[in-house]
Amino acid sequence: MRNFPSSSFHALRVHLSIFIVAFLAAALLFLASSSLAEEHKEGAHVPQNPNSVDSALKALKDGNSRFASGQATNPRSGKDLMAKLARDGQTPLAAVLSCSDSRAPVEKIFDQGIGDLFVIRAAGAVPGVDQVGSLEYAVAHLGVPIILVLAHTKCGAVTASVTGAHEPGALGELLAKLNPVAKAVESLQESSRLEAAIKMSASMFREQLTMVSPTINEAVKAGRLKVISGVYDIDTGVVAFNE
Numbered sequence: 269m270r271n272f273p274s275s276s277f278h279a280l281r282v283h284l285s286i287f288i289v290a291f292l293a294a295a296l297l298f299l300a301s302s303s304l305a306e307e308h309k310e311g312a313h314v315p316q317n318p319n320s321v322d323s324a325l326k327a328l329k330d331g332n333s334r335f336a337s338g339q340a341t342n343p344r345s346g347k348d349l350m351a352k353l354a355r356d357g358q359t360p361l362a363a364v365l366s367c368s369d370s371r372a373p374v375e376k377i378f379d380q381g382i383g384d385l386f387v388i389r390a391a392g393a394v395p396g397v398d399q400v401g402s403l404e405y406a407v408a409h410l411g412v413p414i415i416l417v418l419a420h421t422k423c424g425a426v427t428a429s430v431t432g433a434h435e436p437g438a439l440g441e442l443l444a445k446l447n448p449v450a451k452a453v454e455s456l457q458e459s460s461r462l463e464a465a466i467k468m469s470a471s472m473f474r475e476q477l478t479m480v481s482p483t484i485n486e487a488v489k490a491g492r493l494k495v496i497s498g499v500y501d502i503d504t505g506v507v508a509f510n511e
């Protein structure tokens with residue numbers, strides 16, 4: 269019998285280990301999501317959050333208006349507030365799934381302070397297992413009334429997908445999740461594809477959240493949560509909301 273080279277055998281073991289860990293993580297997330305959804309159906313305790321859907325959305329819009337007009341107040345950042353949040357816990361007004369782009373600092377965009385926003389970031393605002401799990405935590409344990417999926421203009425991840433760029437490793441897997449968007453804009457004029465794809469990606473991922481997460485879906489059905497999307501213009505500072 270011919271023996272495998274030790275390097276090939278080691279690589280096989282590594283790949284198998286990664287697959288097993290990923291499979292178990294996905295299974296645990298599904299079971300946890302299903303369990304939380306059942307608890308909500310049975311009238312389990314819902315986290316108390318002083319922010320309503322309407323007040324949270326108004327805070328986001330007003331804050332962005334201040335930021336875009338150069339009148340940001342940079343609120344709630346003192347040591348007394350930090351001590352209070354450490355003692356009493358957090359009740360953020362919204363969870364935001366945004367791109368990791370350094371030109372899109374979420375708290376600044378909405379002129380919010382410490383404890384105001386529960387922010388999850390990934391290139392292209394692509395929701396993987398970790399991002400969805402983090403959003404579920406914000407819904408089930410912090411009672412956020414708003415989830416905002418925030419894309420932005422001139423996004424490198426969406427650009428790579430639309431132009432057919434090929435990347436190795438985990439980055440390639442991330443970009444593959446944008447393939448439906450790239451496919452959908454193929455028939456458009458080249459000059460308008462990127463803008464359309466960016467807006468479409470935010471809307472697509474917003475819809476996916478309620479489809480893949482029982483926790484998020486149940487909270488929406490119960491009227492405790494609203495999932496919206498938006499596009500941040502890195503030139504003007506303005507967020508165009510899609511409610």
